[in-house]
Amino acid sequence: MTWISNSITGLGLIFLTHAGYSAHEHSALYSTSAATLTSISSHGGTTPTVASLPLDISIETIVAIFMICLGLVLGTPELRPIQWRVWAGKIEREGEDGFIGGDGEVDKYYVGNPFRVLESRPGFVDIRKQRSEFAAWVREGGQPAPASKS
Amino acid sequence: MSSSLLHPPAHLPPSVALKLSQGAPALLRTTPSSISSYSLSSLFRAAETPELWTVYENLMLSCLRTGDEQSAHLCLERLTNRFGADNERLMALRGLFQEAIAEDDAALQIVLKEYETILNNDPSNMPVSKRRIALLKTLTKIPEAITALNQFLESSPTDAEAWAELADLYVVQGMYQQGIFALEEVLLITPNAWNMHARLGEVLYMAAISNDFEANKYLSESLRRFCRSIELCDDYLRGYYGLKLTSSKLLSSSSQSSKQSKSDTAPLPTSTVERLNELATAKLSEIVRRSAGGEKGWTGYDQAEVIAAQALLDQDKVSITR
Structure with missing residues (x-):
């Protein structure tokens, strides 16, 4: 049973890393594109709105956290009787x-x-x-x- | 390091004791011969663990039991190097070693004299007073041991071990009343000890057998004690065995005397006793069947106890068919 919990936790960690990396890349890409846009239309007078993260990255983060939780809970040793x-x-x-x-x-x-x-x-x-x-x-x-x- | 070395080895079967003491020379070789707590060299050695000293003490007991006095002496020496010769527990251990190697009763008397000198200098030395009582018991001076134990309990009335020992000494002497009292004191200190509840039930049962006058009172009290031990511990073989024994006895004797009194120790109604008897029979046969079949999770029972339970059930069957 331990390999199931371990693999679920590992997969969750991979997803979490991937989501974090995606978020980082997204913000980096967006800020550079936004910077070029503002330099082109420097006299436009419109301030760029900060775009929120795409929905799929948020979902991936949440799913990854739930998977890690599930993996850790499955991996706990058998509980001792308290009665x-x-x-x-x-x-x-x-x-x-x-x-x-x-x-x-x-x-x-x-x-x-x-x-x-x-x-x-x-x-x-x-x-x-x-x-x-x-x-x-x-x-x-x-x-x-x-x-x-x- | 096996777990059994971390606990007092008195209850272990001889085969395990032999195995432990056979492993003693190897273990003594692998552990460092002396551990000094404050020196530069202790930085480079393995850390000193509290378990090590427990292991030495228990190993010494096992070795003494199997007659390996060399290893036992080595353990004792290492303990003395670490804790000093005037440590109370070590005084008792040294006495134990001398008791074990004593040739005859005269040598034991010398050991007893030594204990008494130690106790004269320091009457509060608990381990040595316990050893003195145990040695009196070894020398079959049971009345003296009982007197000494009573004095000991005057000064330390919360020592459950001493109360249990006193109860055993009384029972050996056939003084069941006093034994029951001492066991009740044990239960005041450790109210959840299911084995002591069963033990009290057994002593009450012995008292009931030897005493015709108040047999029924003792029997129903004994029944209650066994019920309590089962309440504290699921599938407790000893408890169910006692329950079966006492309820059968009560059923066979209640047909002769049926006078009832309303009090806390009143005899139980016959229907209740019958149902308890049926329950005990069912549980005992389940335990015997599963344990004999070696089912997973039912292997912790003592084989001798299972055989005894089987014998009790067989005996019951014979008397029904007859």
Whole structure:
């Protein structure tokens, strides 16, 4: 999906540049032609009216800005749930898989259930029990986790 | 750098802990051995990040767990070089290291003495008082640990972790009343913790099983707690499991006693309990089906929990057909 939004934004930027360039060229051309006109009819006494930009340049500018907006909106990452129960349910249901960012890695600020520390309690960790449990696990022939699961 | 190194590793399965500690020597080699905060050379080195020190601390815990004491000691040394030996958290970490490498109970007693000397000099040292309580628990002196923890909570009553630890110690001792009280204190501090609501529900359920006298009161309270945990967290397997367990128990026991009292903790009407039971069954079977099928977005559940839920559902089916 990102290539769609990127290409829309890019196209919009091209159109915007083109519109700006056109406007610049138009004004340059008009002022020189107006200058020659006034020099020819210098005694005419009529002041040149400043011509407004042609309609197509205005339309191109507006369309380009809308395209850029659309591209940027389409390119935003998926919004996080703002309801507590939906957010909590996502953590429980999907685990780490639900918080993988655009680069394929788990989001750096993903902490899982933030209240899990109330049950694992790192301040009161019983390291000897953990060691003996780990030793028992090794004796049962435990294998390290595969590389993808970390 | 994997995300799991940025969080305390106590809950990780042994396989992940082994993998982390196997990666420890490589990680320790790639990170600079000392980072001095104010010197010319720090301009040319990689910037010091706060994550690095968290990583060292968690890596040390993982290494101690898997028995890789060399890497653990290296982590501890680097932390000491950076923060100084009189840092409160480092005192606790050093104590933890000594606990882990202690040969027997006599060595543990020495560590305990050290903690007490530190606490005599500075009674406000929170990490070391927590370690002392944990060591008392290791030495199976649960009553002493409870007393120490109560004193600790006198001075810092908003420490949810300590309240949760106290609740666990009480439950281990079979003192459910006090455990329930401590868990309610945890919920006063963190009212949105859905796992603690479920935990309170579980303790209430255990109290109901062991106590015939007020079993129904405890059961309906437990049911309410599980409902709250589900309200706070969609598709919470543990919550639905407890809801199913308590509602089935209530349904089977309510047929014997049907006296009702009008109060806040009154037993729920049977029809409500039945509907809750049906809801829990439906939700549990949905979770089990989707998780077993490996559907996208349903893979976060603990496999053991899913199997337990399956067993509960099977047991229910058997009792219906019988």
